[in-house]
Every structure is written in C-alpha cells, then in structure tokens.
Amino acid sequence: MGRRTLVALARPDGRYDCRLAHWGVDADPITQSRPLGNDWTAAAVLATIDATYDQLVVLDESVRTYAVCWLDPTLSDLDDIVLARTADPDAFRTWWVDRKDEACRALDSEGTDPANARRALLASLRDRVSSMHCPDDASFLRRDR
Template sequence: MGRRTLVLVAREDGRFDCRVAHWGVDADPVAQSRPLGRGWSAAAVRDRLDATVEAVLVCDGSVRRYCVCWLDPTLDDPTDVALARTDDPTALRAWWVEEKSRACDAVARGVDAGTVRDGLLAALRDRADAVHLPDDAPFLRGDR
C-alpha cells in the first residue's frame, strides 16, 4: 500500500508549490516527489487534505512533518482529518492505527460516534507535538 505524502514548499508570496510522493519521502522530500501544482493558497492546500493522504511535509527553511489522522470512527467522512506534527512519524502512525482500530470497535459496540471522535482527538493532542484541524492553517506558517 502506498504512503501518499504531500510536500508543500513555501514561496515568498505566502503561497505553496505542492508536490506529491506515493511511497513516502525521507532524506530529500523535493527530489522524492513530483509536482502537483504551483502557487497554491492555504485554502487550496486545506481543500486537498483528506484521509487518502498519509503525511504532509511543509518545507519553509526547515521541514515540519505531519501525520494525517482520520478522525471519523464511522469511516464515512474522509475529510474529517487532523494533522499531527511529529518528529517520529513512524511511531505516531503505528500508535494511531491502534487507537483508530479501538475507536472503530467502540462505535461498532454502540458507543456514540461523536464521543469516540472527541476521545480520539484528545488522545492525539496528548501524543503529538501539535495538532491542527484542516481549517486551522498555522501548520502552514509554522506552529512552533
């Protein structure tokens, strides 16, 4: 299975050149990705984020790594995602897969989906360095 990664390269005008890698990236995200579009606004970037994207890298002098975490425990809304900044995306992804599996099981047992989603988001906020919902654009400007 692929590891679709969006690589966002910040421009001086506040927009982004967007690139995509289907098998993830490591040492050189720009070289390991292909162009997807130039001059994207923050809104265009946010509109592109959904559960089909596994990771986002923002390159603006440094590289910030985010895992895209699908929050919807009913698996109905692929746009219900959060971006979790981490220096260890492999560990965060492994933890998230387990958390999400438990959340889906809870919904299948009859626990309210909204309550389960809120619990997922709270657990993610406790685990990640920073968490942003797609309509929260500070991840594009540096959230340190």
C-alpha cells in the same frame, strides 16, 4: 501499501509549490515526489488534504511533518481530519492506527456512540502530539511552529 504525502514547498511570496509522493517521503521529500502544482495559497494546500492522505510535509526554513489523522470512526467522512505535528512519523502512525482500530472495534462490538469515539480519539491525540491543527486553519503553514 502506499503512503500518500503532500509536499508543500514554501515560496518567499507566502504561496506554495506542491508535490505528491505515493510512497511517502523521508530524507529528501523533493526527489521522492512529483510536481502537483505551483503558486498555491495556504488554504488551497489544506483544501487538498483529506483522509486519503497519510501526511503533509512542509518545507520552508525547516522540514515539518504532519500526520493526517482521520477522526471519523464510522469511516464515512473523508474530511473529518486533523493534522498532527510529529518528529517520528513512523512511530506516530503505528500508534495512531492502534487508536483508530480500538475506536472502530468499540463502535462495532460495544455499540459506542460515534461522537464519543471521535472525542476519545481527539483527546488521545491532544495528549500525544506537540501541536494539532484543524484543516480550516492554515495559519500554522506560514511559519515554523
């Protein structure tokens, strides 16, 4: 299964050159991806991300990986996401898929309110990750956090 990854290479002028990888990235995000566009603003980088992406990799002085976490338990709003910073993307993805499956099952079999399921997913994330970012705040892209 594909793992769409947006790779954002920070430029000295505060803008980004972006690349796309359909099968994810590991040791070398640049050679594992293809050019997508140059001279993007931080806001443009984040505007590109929705639930069809698996992760965002930011390359500046370091390599930072953010998992794209789809919060909508009804599976209808592709823009209902948060970005969760993780040092171990594979372990995190396994954990997140389990949480998301639980939320969807609760919605289907127990009649859980979608808003409550979403809140529970968000709370689980807050307890698990070092940092979490909403897609309307690009400030975390501008420096290593």
